[in-house]
Amino acid sequence: MNGTIVAVSQTDPGCRSSIGAALAEAPPGVTIVVQPGVYREQLRLAQGVRLVAEEGPGTVTVDGGGQVAVFVAAGTVTLTGIDVVGGGAKLPAVQLGGGRLELVRCTVRGGGIVAVHVPDGEFAMRDGSVTNPSGAGLLFERHGSGRVAGTRIAGLGSAGVVVTGGADPHLVRCTITDARGAGLVSTRGGRGVAEECVISGVDGHGVVVEEDGGVRLSGTTIEQVGSVPVLITGGVPVLTGCTVRAESGPAVTVAGLARPTLRDCTLEVADGYALSIQEQATGSYADLTVTTGGEGAAVVVTGRAAPRFEGGTFAAPGGVGLLFADQATGGGERITIGPARGGLRARGSARPEIEDLTVRETTEESVEVTEQAHLTVRRGTLTGAGAVVSGGELVLVDVAVQGAGTGLIAAGGVLRGTGLRVESCRTVGVLVQRGAELTLRGSRVQASGGHGVRFAAEARGELVNCVVVENGGDGIRVETREPIRLIGNELRGNAGEQLRTIGGEVTRTPNRRRRP
Structure with a gap:
């Protein structure tokens, strides 16, 4: 031990042979420098400490076996360049019960229900990776918070990131991919931010928001997923400047009693609906660019949904720009439709109201009303049809x-x-x-x-x-x-x-x- 620096080595007789032994003797705020090796132990941390891999990332592994490899109860703990392996059927590899844990250039490899569990405290991670072939990547719940930046979350047996119970983490420039479930789930009051992230190559939905979820996505791309890229069935999520792409639509489905806000987003599908708003969903949809290359509608509003559109361009060269059906209401202003086969349509007993409508480059009707629908358009220009x-x-x-x-x-x-x-x-x-x-x-x-x-x-x-x-x-x-x-x-x-x-x-x- 030298001042506030402690060395750990499995081969040097002048050093502590295990990280646990060094922690037992170390005062608060100590830095523990760990030489290369696999350390088969479970670390329980309740005071401030820094663990650093002496020779950099990939040289030191803390292997908790089927147990929690790193548990933080209090204090500020930092791990740099250390791989963490652990977890089992009901246990994570890393868990916070309080305090703050920061992982810098670390890899977490889970072997059970979830790789990282944050029910309390603050979890920070940057320039690392999280994998877990048997379960989820990260679970934030209750009072859990933190910031995960520049991290790859991949190789997962279920969801990438789950935020629930009021937790509020911040994901920045992360990649979520190669997951057997959804990429990002916000449920039961889970909040959080995903900023400039990429969600792709997952088997389930890219983003799921349900049961009063309130995640906020900014500048995030969701594409190449196995199901609807963005599924919102409840809550009040906010998507700003996001890009959502799919081969078969919809790119975004809004249902239930959801009240999302989408602004300045680009939604693209090769076929089918690009944006589907259904059931009793409402919400605000501002300045969207929505395109479908197939015969569906760029935007379809059904059930008793009542969305509000404020600005936006809807294109459907083989289909309809904006369709209201069933008992849908709502409407909007400053909407531009085209190119499209048909422009704005209302059918069933829908009763939308639109202001400042521009329809151009349509091969069929710019506006069409059928069945018992009632459509009001105030101010607009219909060109060519x-x-x-x-x-x-x-x-x-x-x-x-x-x-x-x-x-x-x-x-x-x-x-x-x-x-x-x-x-x-x-x-x-x-x-x-x-x-x-x-x-x-x-x-x-x-x-x-x-x-x-x-x-x-x-x-x-x-x-x-x-x-x-x-x-x-x-x-x-x-x-x-x-x-x-x-x-x-x-x-x-x-x-x-x-x-x-x-x-x-x-x-x-x-x-x-x-x-x-």
């Missing part, structure tokens, strides 16, 4: 439709529009088909290739204070015997009749009709 309602009700307020085949189609149900601009459509500007109803107020229909507004047989509706000008056919064409009210409209410059009535009666009070 129009809006269709075949059941339920579609309400459009201050929306521009530009360059569509047919701008607006009411094939069934009710279409209500206020302050619309339907411009440069290739065929009819607004088409109302059999059994459908149109109410158009304060709107402009201009420069369509065919009629401006056409009411087909058995259609009904009204136009109030609208401008219908410069269309290639009739301004307003009425082919129905159902009630049609035209009040205070301006009709001019249309190539056919300004108002053509075929077999029906129209209430007109008054409409201005003139050619240019």
